[in-house]
Amino acid sequence: xxxxxxxxxxxxxxxxxxxxxxxxxxxxxxxxxxxxxxxxxxxxxxxxxxxxxxxxxxxxxxxxxxxxxxxxxxxxxxxxxxxxxxxxxxxxxxxxxxxxxxxxxxxxxxxxxxxxxxxxxxxxxxxxxxxxxxxxxxxxxxxxxxxxxxxxxxxxxxxxxxxxxxxxxxxxxxxxxxxx
Numbered sequence: 001x002x003x004x005x006x007x008x009x010x011x012x013x014x015x016x017x018x019x020x021x022x023x024x025x026x027x028x029x030x031x032x033x034x035x036x037x038x039x040x041x042x043x044x045x046x047x048x049x050x051x052x053x054x055x056x057x058x059x060x061x062x063x064x065x066x067x068x069x070x071x072x073x074x075x076x077x078x079x080x081x082x083x084x085x086x087x088x089x090x091x092x093x094x095x096x097x098x099x100x101x102x103x104x105x106x107x108x109x110x111x112x113x114x115x116x117x118x119x120x121x122x123x124x125x126x127x128x129x130x131x132x133x134x135x136x137x138x139x140x141x142x143x144x145x146x147x148x149x150x151x152x153x154x155x156x157x158x159x160x161x162x163x164x165x166x167x168x169x170x171x172x173x174x175x176x177x178x179x180x
Contacts, residue, residue: 014074018048026089031096036122039063043088043101052084057103071122083107087143094148102144112140153178
């Protein structure tokens, strides 16, 4: 990065009556050069005034990393009852034809889950489906990062509910089915 070259990224503000604070950005580049008509895909969660009621996964697309559009209705997931969403992550299927978005659903006094939604066109997304869960207070999956490892899926995440130093954990699937 060249000093002085940093500038603000103008993403669509899906809550126009509130500040446009953004957290947990995740950028994915279309492996075939274009996906749904766009080269770049970005997931994020709004976090206006540090209010987790609005921290719900969103997605935008661009061809120039400057002008961003909403190819679908945002947010992609509503606030869960008794908790909040966080930590978006975009990743591609093994064949590069499906874009997945993972995010963390944290229910206070309940379950922490990594949820995944998928799309083959950028506009139409599947219903959210949990791929792993743990009990809030002992097992969390902060900042999940998921990738195809050649024979299955690997996820690293941060167990925020563990004692210090809050270990990074690695989970590996037993097969090719992301939802299995």
